[in-house]
Amino acid sequence: MNVREWLNNNSAVVTIVAVLVLCFALAFIIWNNTPTRPGPIDIYFVDLNTGELFVGKNNEHPPIQAPSDNEGEYNGVRIHMYSCGDCPSRLQGRSVEDLASDGVFVAYYERYTDEARQALQRDMTESSPEDEMRYYEVIEMGQLVRSPERTEWVSINSEAGYRLMSRFGDRCDRGDTPSICRP
Missing domain, CATH: 1.20.5 (Single alpha-helices involved in coiled-coils or other helix-helix interfaces)
Incomplete structure (x- = not known):
């Protein structure tokens, strides 16, 4: 057979x-x-004192201590930057001004107010619905953004914040979506 x-x-x-x-x-x-419990990932921050990029974790709520800061200073803010193609590797230590030559454009910087940072660090496991509403309101109003060219911070939920975050969506040729640059 x-x-x-x-x-x-x-x-x-x-x-x-x-x-x-x-x-x-x-x-x-x-x-x-299926990912196992994801841990913090590396993201870029910019040292506002020097304009240079450094790497931190996404669970750090800016402003954080930057490499040029003295004890108790916090001049490190998150930088949101994109590329129309592949992002270059190893941008750490590069200055914001040099990024354009690498095909990278900076959309905006991000930080939190002190009150919002404290709220983000609170344990909300045993909180009332009213506490939770206040918690989210503080964070929502305390998340700030600014253009690299300006010094004024605006609420991420304001009209100016929306304009700032959406101004680079059509920057790439052929309608491509910009890629987020991460370490």
């Missing part, structure tokens, strides 16, 4: 084995592509 005859005579067994292999393959694919 050849293989083809055996497969035809045992079609139920063949079907069950095929379904099991398919289930195991699907489970393997899902298991390999």
Whole structure:
């Protein structure tokens, strides 16, 4: 008896084995592509004293201590920058002025008010609905953005904030979406 005859005579067994292999393959694919608890990722910050980029974690709420800061100073703010192609690697230590030569454009800087930073560090596990509403309101109003060319910070939820964050969406040719630059 050849293989083809055996497969035809045992079609139920063949079907069950095929379904099991398919289930195991699907489970393997899902298991390999499901992230484990994601930890903080590296993002870029800019030292407002020097204009140079440095790397921090996305769970740090700016302003944070910058490399040029003395103890108790916080002049490191998050920088949101994009590229129309691949972002260059190793932008750390580069100045904001040099980024254009690498094909990178800076959209805006981000920081929080002191009150919003304190709210972000609070434990909200045992809070009332009123506390939670106040918590989100403080954070929403305390998240600030500014253009690299200006010194005035505006609320991220203001009209000026919306304009600032959306002004680079159509910067790339052919309608491409800009890529976020991360370390």
